[in-house]
Amino acid sequence: MKRSLPLVVILLMLGTLKGQSISIAAIGLQEARSKSERLQLAKDLLETFEPIDAAVPTLSPSQKEWLAEERKAGVDVIKLSQRARILSFYQSQEYTIEYTKTRLLSLVAFLRILVGPAVANGVTPARTQVFEWSEVAYILLEQSVYDYLTSLQKQGYFDDLSPSAMSFFDDQFHMGGIYGKTILGSIVMPYLAQEQFPE
DSSP states (O other), rough: OOOOOHHHHHHHHHHHTTTTTOGGGGGGGOOOSSSHHHHHHHHHHHHHHHHHHHHSOOOOOOHHHHEEEEEEEETTTTOGHHHHHHHHTTSSHHHHHHHHHHHHHHHHHHHHHSSHHHHTTOSSSSSHHHHHHHHHHHHHTHHHHHHHHHHHHHHHTTSSSSSHGGGGGGGGHHHHHHHHHHHHHIIIIIEEEESSOOO
8 A cells, every 4th residue: 555645744845845945054954865864863863752752651541541431422523512521631631641652652663764774774665765754754843742742841751851852842843843844855855856865
């Protein structure tokens, strides 16, 4: 089955191609066009997000059960009559942890693939790598991820992180947005335009 690019990535690329160009040099980030630069970018991102992911706990059985019961009751379906309950669900600690953990697990998994030997040794096809990078960009550009990370940070979940990992929270959405756009501008779009990966 063919995998398709995330919709948000496609929309961002269309916007860029219509004149909203991304200038990586202008924002002070090195482009990630060569294999070594792509590998270094993946390593840097993994080094940042692995400890953040590890600091977010997994849900307890009772928390999972509560989320399941709320979903069974229909809170995932927008109903004006359930507005208060819906807001309570999406603002709950249980949903905050579930959502954040799911996104971070996916992000770390994709980055581990991109720093793995199959990519480094050229075994993984370029097209497959582009899909992995587009998934990384999708998560990095997702505002909700940063909203929930901020919520957990304020609760002290990340107090024991190293200074390098904590620096991400100094300007997290700015950083995430820049790295997401770096990936789109230097990795995904050049490949789509030329269908090749520079070594």
